[in-house]
Amino acid sequence: MLGFAILLSFNILGVWLHNLLHLPLPGNVLGLVLFLIALGMKWIKLEWVEHSAQFLLDHMLLFFIPYVVGIVAFMPVLEAHWVSISAGIVGSTLIVLWVTGFVASKLQKFTVEEQAPKRKEDAA
């Protein structure tokens, strides 16, 4: 429970900071930045939060399901423009995936040790 308490505290702190300063980042992301600073400064020990964090990360997909179900309410708008909407979202998402992945794979500094086992995995 200590882990959940810490994670929730940083969540609230981030939301509060977002409302206070009107920053362009949402409260969750601000909370994550603060949490990383606290970990880096050793104010929070990794073993306090590790267990709770692992549980939440393992089941992250679960928390997105309500949003997907909620799409049903927008069916009329989506149906009226479905061709352009699907083309725009699918097309652009694939383009973003490829451009980002391509640039990231070209710019990374690989060391020999890191690259060797990766090749083996691919061959398998």
Add this chain to the structure above:
Amino acid sequence: MNVLAWTQQPLFGIAATIVVYAVSRILHVRFKWMHPILFCSIVLIGFLTIANVPLDHYKVGADILSLVLGPATIALGVPIYKYRHLVKKQFKAICLSITCGSLVGIVSVAAIMLSLDGAREVVLSMLPKSVSSPIAVEISKSLGAMPELSAVFTVFTGVVGSLFGTAFLRMTGIRDEVSLGIALGTAAHGFGTAKSLADSEKQGTFSGLAMGLAGLITSILFTPIYMFFM
């Protein structure tokens, strides 16, 4: 007369979602191709439709469940902290690829939508589709678009990215976990991150980091676009 009144209790939405999710986890062991988000949404939408339960009743509990995304996002700090040395080493590659990806995302959506039918409101609402919904909603408001529709588009984008992202990238020859993670986080925000975490901790770490940075970079990229619309 109202036999469905009990579904208004928060417990209904929470229990229904968790039960269907637990079933999807069991099925996923046998059927690897089955995506939990797609399976759960189809089953839940089907159930609500057949049982005639209004979406608002479901949302009472389901919205509480999605609040847990808050602490789950904070929890991303743990793997990012564990991989801090690798993050530091690749920081330039991370930032540059996210900037390229975010910029291409805005431009490509505008190009595709304008060449098809281009109802102004729909096009503008779709511009911030690759960032997580709280950021997309803010950007949409500043553009004078429809924030609710923008939120729906981010969910759509997330589903597309988490369903096809990894397979598509592998097909194009991008296979290392760091690049896969950055691409999924930039293109499909939290959905991409959740999918990446399901694949591997390392990929999930970079996806979560990319999601946060893409939100920040996209917010900055939109500033000149607001001026254009003023």
